[in-house]
Amino acid sequence: MGNCCRSPAAVSSKDVNPSNFSGHSDSRKDWSDNKKTITVLTDVSNEKIEDKYLIDKELGRGEFGITYLCIERNTRELLACKSISKQKLLTAVDVEDVRREVAIMRHLPKSSSVVFLKEACEDDDSVHLVMELCEGGELYDRIVARGYYTERAAANVTRTIIEVVQLCHKHGVIHRDLKPENFLYVNNKEDSPLKAIDFGLSIFFKPGEKFSETVGSPYYMAPEVLNCNYGPEIDIWSAGVILYILLCGVPPFWAESEQGVADAILRGLIDFSREPWKNISLSAKSLVRQMLEPDPNLRLTAKQVLRHPWLQNTKKAPNSKRLEQLSRMNKFKRKTSRVIADLLSDEELDDISHMFTNIDADKDGIVSIEELKGGLRKFCSHLEESEVLMLIEAVSLF
Numbered sequence: 467m468g469n470c471c472r473s474p475a476a477v478s479s480k481d482v483n484p485s486n487f488s489g490h491s492d493s494r495k496d497w498s499d500n501k502k503t504i505t506v507l508t509d510v511s512n513e514k515i516e517d518k519y520l521i522d523k524e525l526g527r528g529e530f531g532i533t534y535l536c537i538e539r540n541t542r543e544l545l546a547c548k549s550i551s552k553q554k555l556l557t558a559v560d561v562e563d564v565r566r567e568v569a570i571m572r573h574l575p576k577s578s579s580v581v582f583l584k585e586a587c588e589d590d591d592s593v594h595l596v597m598e599l600c601e602g603g604e605l606y607d608r609i610v611a612r613g614y615y616t617e618r619a620a621a622n623v624t625r626t627i628i629e630v631v632q633l634c635h636k637h638g639v640i641h642r643d644l645k646p647e648n649f650l651y652v653n654n655k656e657d658s659p660l661k662a663i664d665f666g667l668s669i670f671f672k673p674g675e676k677f678s679e680t681v682g683s684p685y686y687m688a689p690e691v692l693n694c695n696y697g698p699e700i701d702i703w704s705a706g707v708i709l710y711i712l713l714c715g716v717p718p719f720w721a722e723s724e725q726g727v728a729d730a731i732l733r734g735l736i737d738f739s740r741e742p743w744k745n746i747s748l749s750a751k752s753l754v755r756q757m758l759e760p761d762p763n764l765r766l767t768a769k770q771v772l773r774h775p776w777l778q779n780t781k782k783a784p785n786s787k788r789l790e791q792l793s794r795m796n797k798f799k800r801k802t803s804r805v806i807a808d809l810l811s812d813e814e815l816d817d818i819s820h821m822f823t824n825i826d827a828d829k830d831g832i833v834s835i836e837e838l839k840g841g842l843r844k845f846c847s848h849l850e851e852s853e854v855l856m857l858i859e860a861v862s863l864f
Contacts, residue, residue: 506555533548563667626649629772631702641704685707
């Protein structure tokens with residue numbers, strides 16, 4: 467849905483049902499004054515966003531705000547503007563969450579794996595986060611379109627996600643809401659960079675500090691989140707869930723209800739029996755198990771995940787889907803050859819054999835592209851140059 471407009475509140479109603487999971491509890495008391503008088507960001511000037519940026523089409527919509535395409539008037543740079551309505555900041559916690567999101571995005575160093583916050587500004591109605599524009603869509607949408615990834619492609623995505631986790635943890639931040647919807651591709655190309663875009667639920671932490679708020683999205687919650695006693699290790703669990711989904715197309719812990727999902731997470735049973743797991747390497751399964759380790763003290767760190775043999779070796783691994791395509795193409799060629807042989811007369815086959823012999827200039831039994839070009843020009847002189855090139859291109863596919 468374009469640059470994400472996820473709720474800056476600690477719990478999103480569409481993600482977590484309060485009847486099943488505990489949230490901020492009694493700390494969420496309504497403000498009694500006029501919401502428009504709230505100053506959310508104390509270190510920015512109060513100015514109209516339109517004075518500096520041309521606000522264009524809507525890119526996405528969330529519970530607390532809308533993301534727009536925007537254009538900086540002076541430079542004409544295309545950016546994304548996430549506008550959070552003050553009228554929807556109902557509690558002191560909501561306001562604090564927005565402040566913390568801005569503080570975290572400012573705090574994290576510039577990285578190729580994290581969307582860049584150009585600036586934050588505020589007017590009477592909204593808080594505006596002006597960010598790098600990512601136009602390639604969500605990781606979630608690509609997973610849905612593909613069904614599941616090859617090991618090489620899954621490794622590339624996982625590496626980016628873990629780099630984000632490592633960056634966050636190194637700088638004292640727990641992301642707390644890693645999921646495919648919170649990663650955007652910069653453009654529509656197959657090899658587009660992938661970036662984390664939403665820090666609305668993220669929080670600062672100190673070594674050894676534990677948290678009890680049950681936040682995030684049910685499918686991706688670590689068991690210790692459900693037990694209300696967790697630290698930064700929860701991000702590795704969530705990344706492990708994403709890796710499982712990348713490799714097989716479905717989440718590892720699933721049920722008809724949120725409580726059922728929670729129960730499945732606490733049981734911690736990982737199913738490697740369904741398709742396509744039988745064709746997935748033991749090394750990939752090993753990494754999934756170690757990332758989805760129920761005991762956070764035994765779970766891999768971001769550094770250990772990046773050093774895992776599967777991530778190290780997958781760069782050299784063949785692309786299995788490409789091999790499958792080539793195998794199917796070879797089968798198609800063989801079947802086509804048999805059909806042609808059945809359809810042609812002996813005389814026509816003799817003519818083709820004679821033409822092949824004449825075209826095969828070096829008599830090695832193989833017609834190269836260059837020999838085919840010369841043969842077509844010599845024996846099919848009536849063909850236009852464009853038709854010769856078209857034939858060459860068609861043959862090169864085989």
